[in-house]
Amino acid sequence: MNAAATTITRCLHCRRPLRSARSIANGYGPTCARRIRNAAVDTTDYKPHQIASARELIADAAIVPVRGQAFAAVSSDGTETYLAHPTNCTCPAGLKAARCYHQLAARMLLAA
Ligand SMILES: [Zn+2]
Ligand SMILES: [Zn+2]
Incomplete structure (x- = not known):
């Protein structure tokens, strides 16, 4: 339909395409977001x-x-x-x- 609809937003961590509005807003998929939160640093x-x-x-x-x-x-x-x-x-x-x-x-x- 429009340019925005054809743009794929990818996870900043694993580069997989993000589908949910929440993931797109976060910049990460749910799995990566959890891994980052729990990262042992x-x-x-x-x-x-x-x-x-x-x-x-x-x-x-x-x-x-x-x-x-x-x-x-x-x-x-x-x-x-x-x-x-x-x-x-x-x-x-x-x-x-x-x-x-x-x-x-x-x-x-x-x-x-
Ligand atoms: Zn990811
Ligand atoms: Zn600095």
Whole structure:
């Protein structure tokens, strides 16, 4: 019918086509969403609010795979995109070699 109807939205994790409106909104199929939530990631170096922010970033589909272990993460105000990797990130905190939640989100996604 229209262009939107023919566009296939794929899971950001496994690339399988998403069918339900909820999955499309989440960016992940239900299985991948569960695997990401339950991913075994060492969060001992992170504060609770950083863990919450990382989960929120994933839930909002504001972090998407680029290639290999690199992810594009949208800044909290939506004006910038950072390149996040499990051990480094181009955000202001990441550039200061601090642990930012983008790196944590990248680890969660890679561990799922
Ligand atoms: Zn999937
Ligand atoms: Zn960062």
